[in-house]
Amino acid sequence: MKIVACIKQVPEISEVMIDSKTHTLIREGVPSIVNPFDENAIEEGLRIKEKFSGELIVITMGPPQAEEALRKCLAMGADEAILISDKTFAGSDTLATAYTLSLVIKQLKPDLIICGKQAIDGDTAQVGPELAEQLGIPQITYVKKVEIPEDKKNIILHRETDDGYEIIQCQLPVLITVLKILNEPRYPSIRGILTAKKKEIRIVKANDLKANSAMLGADGSPTQVINIFTPQPHQKGKLVKLEPKDASQEIVNFLRQEKIL
Amino acid sequence: MEIIVDQNKCNGCGKCVKLCPFNQIKIVDRLAIIDVGCTMCGVCQELCPTEAILIKRERLNAEDTSNYQGVWVFIEQYQGRIKPVSLELLGKAKDLAYKLNQELVAILVGDKVSHLIKDLTPYEIHKIYFVENEVFKRYTTDAYTQILVSLISQYKPNILLIGATNTGRDLAPRVAARLRVGLTADCTDLDITEEEYLLQTRPAFGGNIMAQILCKYTRPQMATVRPNVFKKFQFSSNSSSPEVIEVEAKLNPLSIRTKILKMIKEVSEVANLEEANIIVSAGRGLGSPDNLYLVKDLAKILGGAVGGSRAIIDAGWLPHHQQVGQSGKTVAPELYIACGISGAIQHLVGMQTSKRIIAINKDPEAPIFKVVTLGIIGDLFKVIPLLIEDLKKIKNN
Numbered sequence: 001m002k003i004v005a006c007i008k009q010v011p012e013i014s015e016v017m018i019d020s021k022t023h024t025l026i027r028e029g030v031p032s033i034v035n036p037f038d039e040n041a042i043e044e045g046l047r048i049k050e051k052f053s054g055e056l057i058v059i060t061m062g063p064p065q066a067e068e069a070l071r072k073c074l075a076m077g078a079d080e081a082i083l084i085s086d087k088t089f090a091g092s093d094t095l096a097t098a099y100t101l102s103l104v105i106k107q108l109k110p111d112l113i114i115c116g117k118q119a120i121d122g123d124t125a126q127v128g129p130e131l132a133e134q135l136g137i138p139q140i141t142y143v144k145k146v147e148i149p150e151d152k153k154n155i156i157l158h159r160e161t162d163d164g165y166e167i168i169q170c171q172l173p174v175l176i177t178v179l180k181i182l183n184e185p186r187y188p189s190i191r192g193i194l195t196a197k198k199k200e201i202r203i204v205k206a207n208d209l210k211a212n213s214a215m216l217g218a219d220g221s222p223t224q225v226i227n228i229f230t231p232q233p234h235q236k237g238k239l240v241k242l243e244p245k246d247a248s249q250e251i252v253n254f255l256r257q258e259k260i261l
Numbered sequence: 262m263e264i265i266v267d268q269n270k271c272n273g274c275g276k277c278v279k280l281c282p283f284n285q286i287k288i289v290d291r292l293a294i295i296d297v298g299c300t301m302c303g304v305c306q307e308l309c310p311t312e313a314i315l316i317k318r319e320r321l322n323a324e325d326t327s328n329y330q331g332v333w334v335f336i337e338q339y340q341g342r343i344k345p346v347s348l349e350l351l352g353k354a355k356d357l358a359y360k361l362n363q364e365l366v367a368i369l370v371g372d373k374v375s376h377l378i379k380d381l382t383p384y385e386i387h388k389i390y391f392v393e394n395e396v397f398k399r400y401t402t403d404a405y406t407q408i409l410v411s412l413i414s415q416y417k418p419n420i421l422l423i424g425a426t427n428t429g430r431d432l433a434p435r436v437a438a439r440l441r442v443g444l445t446a447d448c449t450d451l452d453i454t455e456e457e458y459l460l461q462t463r464p465a466f467g468g469n470i471m472a473q474i475l476c477k478y479t480r481p482q483m484a485t486v487r488p489n490v491f492k493k494f495q496f497s498s499n500s501s502s503p504e505v506i507e508v509e510a511k512l513n514p515l516s517i518r519t520k521i522l523k524m525i526k527e528v529s530e531v532a533n534l535e536e537a538n539i540i541v542s543a544g545r546g547l548g549s550p551d552n553l554y555l556v557k558d559l560a561k562i563l564g565g566a567v568g569g570s571r572a573i574i575d576a577g578w579l580p581h582h583q584q585v586g587q588s589g590k591t592v593a594p595e596l597y598i599a600c601g602i603s604g605a606i607q608h609l610v611g612m613q614t615s616k617r618i619i620a621i622n623k624d625p626e627a628p629i630f631k632v633v634t635l636g637i638i639g640d641l642f643k644v645i646p647l648l649i650e651d652l653k654k655i656k657n658n
Contacts, residue, residue, distance in 0.1 A: 011466070
């Protein structure tokens with residue numbers, strides 16, 4: 001079974017601060033991590049590989065430093081890593097990103113493609129479905145359980161819906177996007193880390209792709225960010241420090257006054 | 262827009278002839294020929310085994326974009342009920358349509374859903390494109406993408422809004438990618454610019470910043486919006502009936518590549534978060550899942566639902582569908598009580614539009630206090646049991 005996992009290197013959101021004077025993001029010193037949902041994608045890929053044998057290839061598109069995120073995936077147990085990195089790709093929105101990824105993945109001919117449900121910096125959840133479309137294969141999003149029968153002819157997935165979940169059967173190849181509850185990502189072993197250090201990471205440049213250049217980077221991105229601002233701070237409400245008994249009474253009075261009680 | 266068959270790649274296998282929902286392809290001399298009635302729905306391009314069919318969807322200039330008219334809302338329904346988010350979107354879409362002086366259009370797709378047309382009448386909609394077929398009984402990506410793409414290609418809307426539910430977030434990017442148009446996820450505001458573009462505002466970096474986005478050169482301009490972001494609008498009772506246009510869909514079952522074996526409705530012990538009037542949420546301040554009963558009991562006596570912060574959901578204290586925040590659900594109840602939640606930005610963006618917010622936290626510096634209506638600095642382990650007692654007394658009287 002050939003599995004491809006798509007990952008993204010993201011800033012650790014909880015560490016992101018806003019410069020109170022310029023109202024811009026302070027990115028210096030903010031650690032970069034593998035997008036948490038993508039770790040579940042890697043973990044699931046590893047489990048399937050271990051059960052059925054095969055290989056897990058991990059792919060990212062990003063700046064040269066995204067190599068660090070790929071090394072972590074290799075340390076977890078991925079067999080190969082590909083970094084799609086070129087100035088031409090700068091400014092790609094989700095559609096252009098998915099297009100670029102699709103060109104590389106088509107050459108690999110995988111049976112299964114796994115993505116995290118969304119990246120925590122953009123939160124769009126769009127690259128997965130847009131990639132599946134451009135690969136011409138079906139997609140199952142919000143997967144919380146994966147079952148593959150012995151004959152590997154198809155795959156059975158539990159997909160979270162807004163009202164519960166559904167059990168879906170699908171032929172391979174398929175692209176799935178996964179939730180955190182799917183599994184518990186493993187920590188890289190010392191041996192894994194050492195092996196990962198020595199592994200070569202394949203770099204893919206724009207020239208390596210048979211791409212329609214009008215579909216790459218900012219040129220190939222129909223969405224255009226025209227403005228960025230920090231959200232309005234909120235009006236301050238009433239803040240009180242009271243003994244527990246009085247605090248409870250304060251809440252009861254508030255609920256009465258607001259006609260909730 | 263143009264559809265091209267690559268003569269070098271096409272081997273005349275005829276798969277596209279069988280799959281075309283509109284009977285517009287024939288094989289002549291072992292080559293696929295596309296007829297004039299083609300709606301550019303893209304099914305053949307998607308499923309051609311030799312990738313011989315290409316639909317060219319190019320950037321539009323100002324003249325082309327003016328051919329795209331109308332503000333569309335995709336009406337999401339589940340088991341014969343319209344999802345509230347679709348009605349919230351109709352209110353916003355009506356505003357946008359008014360500013361553009363264009364029609365407000367609803368897209369209703371399903372199986373045996375004609376009774377829902379009546380439910381849409383009060384929303385001052387000009388037109389409803391109505392598609393009824395057994396294949397739409399349950400949501401599948403393939404069937405819904407095909408019908409939406411073919412409606413869009415035929416009737417050319419300017420704007421298309423879709424609710425950012427799990428269904429909408431599965432469907433919208435698939436449609437956008439097939440049409441090769443821009444899509445903005447989880448918008449928190451929508452407006453029309455002076456140049457008559459759709460101005461889309463959305464949070465990024467966990468809500469730390471807001472970005473404003475335009476799609477100048479592709480149509481329709483597509484956006485998804487989460488439930489509870491826009492308010493359902495007050496409609497006038499004397500609105501005239503919309504024009505209902507029934508569109509026939511002849512989808513080939515072979516083009517639907519996924520099979521739903523079973524649907525399981527998960528009735529959690531609490532009400533659906535997005536529809537709850539009162540939500541009591543738990544955070545890491547509760548210390549351990551053993552203490553969740555405090556929050557559950559408080560929710561129970563207030564008749565509310567239980568939510569949780571990302572920290573405790575990630576730790577497995579509560580199931581994912583109870584998560585409030587950027588990576589969970591956006592809620593806007595009448596009353597939101599945050600217990601032991603510090604208030605990371607990513608949580609705040611998911612609940613800050615609640616009508617009233619009470620927070621109980623022992624840390625006076627907790628960011629949650631920046632958004633509260635009433636903030637209690639105190640020990641929740643002491644305050645909540647007393648509060649439950651007080652509420653019980655009131656109830657018993």
